Amino acid sequence: MHFASERTLDDGIGEREFTLDDVTGILWTPPIASPSTPVPLILMGQPGGIGMRRMYSRLAARARSAASYGFASISVELPGSGDRAPLPETEHARADLARAISAGEQPSDTVIDRLILPLVDRTVPELQTTLDEVLELPEIGERVGFSGGAIAIGVRLAATDTRIMAAGLFAGSYVPRSTMAEARRITIPLHVLLQWDDEGNDRGMALELFDAFGSREKTLYANMGGHTGVPHFAGDDAARFFARHLGVDAG
Amino acid sequence: MHFASERTLDDGIGEREFTLDDVTGILWTPPIASPSTPVPLILMGQPGGIGMRRMYSRLAARARSAASYGFASISVELPGSGDRAPLPETEHARADLARAISAGEQPSDTVIDRLILPLVDRTVPELQTTLDEVLELPEIGERVGFSGGAIAIGVRLAATDTRIMAAGLFAGSYVPRSTMAEARRITIPLHVLLQWDDEGNDRGMALELFDAFGSREKTLYANMGGHTGVPHFAGDDAARFFARHLGVDAG
Numbered sequence: 001m002h003f004a005s006e007r008t009l010d011d012g013i014g015e016r017e018f019t020l021d022d023v024t025g026i027l028w029t030p031p032i033a034s035p036s037t038p039v040p041l042i043l044m045g046q047p048g049g050i051g052m053r054r055m056y057s058r059l060a061a062r063a064r065s066a067a068s069y070g071f072a073s074i075s076v077e078l079p080g081s082g083d084r085a086p087l088p089e090t091e092h093a094r095a096d097l098a099r100a101i102s103a104g105e106q107p108s109d110t111v112i113d114r115l116i117l118p119l120v121d122r123t124v125p126e127l128q129t130t131l132d133e134v135l136e137l138p139e140i141g142e143r144v145g146f147s148g149g150a151i152a153i154g155v156r157l158a159a160t161d162t163r164i165m166a167a168g169l170f171a172g173s174y175v176p177r178s179t180m181a182e183a184r185r186i187t188i189p190l191h192v193l194l195q196w197d198d199e200g201n202d203r204g205m206a207l208e209l210f211d212a213f214g215s216r217e218k219t220l221y222a223n224m225g226g227h228t229g230v231p232h233f234a235g236d237d238a239a240r241f242f243a244r245h246l247g248v249d250a251g
Numbered sequence: 252m253h254f255a256s257e258r259t260l261d262d263g264i265g266e267r268e269f270t271l272d273d274v275t276g277i278l279w280t281p282p283i284a285s286p287s288t289p290v291p292l293i294l295m296g297q298p299g300g301i302g303m304r305r306m307y308s309r310l311a312a313r314a315r316s317a318a319s320y321g322f323a324s325i326s327v328e329l330p331g332s333g334d335r336a337p338l339p340e341t342e343h344a345r346a347d348l349a350r351a352i353s354a355g356e357q358p359s360d361t362v363i364d365r366l367i368l369p370l371v372d373r374t375v376p377e378l379q380t381t382l383d384e385v386l387e388l389p390e391i392g393e394r395v396g397f398s399g400g401a402i403a404i405g406v407r408l409a410a411t412d413t414r415i416m417a418a419g420l421f422a423g424s425y426v427p428r429s430t431m432a433e434a435r436r437i438t439i440p441l442h443v444l445l446q447w448d449d450e451g452n453d454r455g456m457a458l459e460l461f462d463a464f465g466s467r468e469k470t471l472y473a474n475m476g477g478h479t480g481v482p483h484f485a486g487d488d489a490a491r492f493f494a495r496h497l498g499v500d501a502g
Binding site: 222 | 445447458461462466467470471472474475482484485488491
């Protein structure tokens with residue numbers, strides 16, 4: 001893990017850009033983070049195809065919110081996004097999905113699988129390698145949460161990586177049938193956001209996915225509005241979820 | 252409104268039992284409540300058939316939580332409950348509903364209507380008369396929220412009484428079809444609790460009711476477990492909902 005740049009934001013949050021093999025990412029740490037007070041880490045998911053540069057202000061806002069609870073945050077460029085090598089098959093599948101949705105059709109399982117599964121298969125090992133490295137930093141503790149979109153990636157991680165202790169998921173995209181099966185294996189606490197009128201989502205499928213999660217503690221938190229209309233107070237509630245499960249008083 | 256008894260709980264909360272015509276109830280006020288600092292009021296709903304005496308510890312706990320946010324709370328004995336004159340028709344309907352549920356049958360609309368509608372028709376005017384009186388007290392302000400079970404009562408009040416500014420509802424019982432129609436007329440902010448595995452509830456009907464609410468701000472907050480398994484943090488989130496909408500900084 002190579003830190004390519006480092007700066008301190010106005011509120012004392014450290015922001016470091018890093019590279020790890022051909023992966024790039026950003027690590028934010030709150031002012032209190034130090035070897036004597038290592039802090040929990042939030043691994044932030046992001047939707048595919050947009051790229052971290054365009055997502056920066058939203059990611060940084062989430063990292064600042066997490067820092068106010070004493071958490072570090074990390075975000076990694078997804079395969080095929082930003083400056084990374086494009087993935088033509090994924091782009092074709094994304095265009096096919098968009099066409100189906102705008103035509104008012106139910107997207108086929110095949111299109112969803114073509115879009116999501118190769119991305120999950122590529123991304124999850126990269127995120128795990130990144131976790132291996134960042135958890136070696138003395139200012140980062142052992143408590144890790146996953147937060148954000150790219151729900152199929154979050155489900156795969158939550159189901160298979162025992163370092164993830166809690167996950168806040170955004171039920172904001174179509175999910176493959178095989179993701180439903182993986183969801184049943186999850187046992188960690190979950191906080192699931194759903195936008196009730198999400199134009200890029202199927203509400204019935206989102207409720208079915210929520211029902212499938214194997215976790216004993218899971219909360220569905222549904223608000224009005226479209227994909228980008230998550231109300232401000234929902235962010236606060238999600239932050240408190242992580243504080244309960246990753247904070248110094250947790251566990 | 253006649254105050255039959257008055258005492259101060261250990262944390263300085265005032266607790267007054269009152270009678271108003273043949274209605275009895277309890278009013279809790281936080282220590283800060285005074286004519287110079289009138290406080291918002293939470294009208295607490297409760298399930299029918301149990302009675303305030305048996306519900307006392309749960310109601311008092313909710314009143315203490317509300318008081319910690321600077322809110323007064325009031326609860327009123329429902330018709331047919333506690334020491335009030337029994338309602339044989341309602342008791343028959345409740346027994347019929349319980350029989351249907353324990354036999355694994357879908358309760359008929361007729362049974363639901365027989366249980367709920369007469370109770371709503373009787374209770375809502377009583378609650379409104381109680382509000383008329385309690386809002387005359389100088390230590391009680393004008394901001395009123397409805398909180399709790401008896402969702403059909405909450406829906407009728409939220410749809411018709413403009414004094415109710417926000418409602419926290421518990422989607423924990425069967426609702427008449429006519430309640431669905433009333434739900435569409437509600438425009439105030441709503442915080443809706445749903446227990447995902449509620450044994451006395453129909454999840455599909457609860458989701459349909461949530462969808463029906465006309466409010467622009469409504470949040471569905473679904474947690475695992477049965478009817479009485481609402482997790483502790485859900486109470487905190489509900490309290491913050493009321494603080495946003497009824498608190499001194501709200502509106």
